[in-house]
Amino acid sequence: MDNLPVVSASWLYEHIGEEKIAIADCRFSLANPQLGQQQYQLSHIPGAHYLDLNSDLSSPVQKHGGRHPLPDFNQLAAKLSAMGVDSQTLVVAYDDSRFAFAARLWWLLRYMGHKRVAVLDGGFKAWQVQGYPISDEVPQSQPAKFDWQLQPAYAVDIDIVKARKDLPNVALVDARESDRYRGISEPIDPVAGHILGAVNYPWQDVSTPDGYLRPQSAQSDRWQELKGAEEIIVYCGSGVTACVDLLSLQLAGINTGKLYVGSWSDWCSYS
Known part of the structure; x- marks a missing residue:
């Protein structure tokens, strides 16, 4: 599991x-x-x-x-x-x-x-x-001990993005919908557009309109052009929906994905 x-x-x-x-x-x-x-x-x-x-x-x-x-x-x-x-x-x-x-x-x-x-x-x-049961009851605490240790390779900040985004073995992926990527619309952030060099893989394409993940073969096909990259840095507006693309990469068997945590909202804050 x-x-x-x-x-x-x-x-x-x-x-x-x-x-x-x-x-x-x-x-x-x-x-x-x-x-x-x-x-x-x-x-x-x-x-x-x-x-x-x-x-x-x-x-x-x-x-x-x-x-x-x-x-x-x-x-x-x-x-x-x-x-x-x-x-x-x-x-x-x-x-x-x-x-x-x-x-x-x-x-x-x-x-x-x-x-x-x-x-x-x-x-x-x-x-x-499926008709499975639902509840409005809040479950009681079940104390356990969650031990954790951050995995630095999973995340990058703006300095790493700047230093690595144009390297030939690195792919920079913008997970937002295409209109935001192209700068046609920007409903949230003060600046429209995308990070220079980024390619667009909208996070909504990972699933069907009714919310089911597309088959593993479709996830694999989706990333075909980037499979040779040694590092895939993914960002969105604020580091949330980019995680859907990272999930897609995992389903495709690609383990080189990293999250630019601050994403576009961090990048454009320096404009």
């Missing part, structure tokens, strides 16, 4: 309640930051704990560093410990946004050295479509 990046709703239903499985509800709305918590309180997969993008999976915004800086890892580790997560626990993350937020937790856990993590294919909707 160590490297299983995705599980189906039926698999989770068959294994729900097992001691070494923890479920994380990562639903969130950038337009309404309270919505995910409200949705969780109304209904969620039984036993799931809620992890909030802003308060759990990020830290407060500074002048530089992007709109979703990395979280306080001691705090996140404490939260995971309270969820009963230790080194043997498989964490299953889900959302209802085509992996936009579940993949952030998937990447963060791997960055913290915990590889027993997967996303739920199809998200909460897939669980509901």
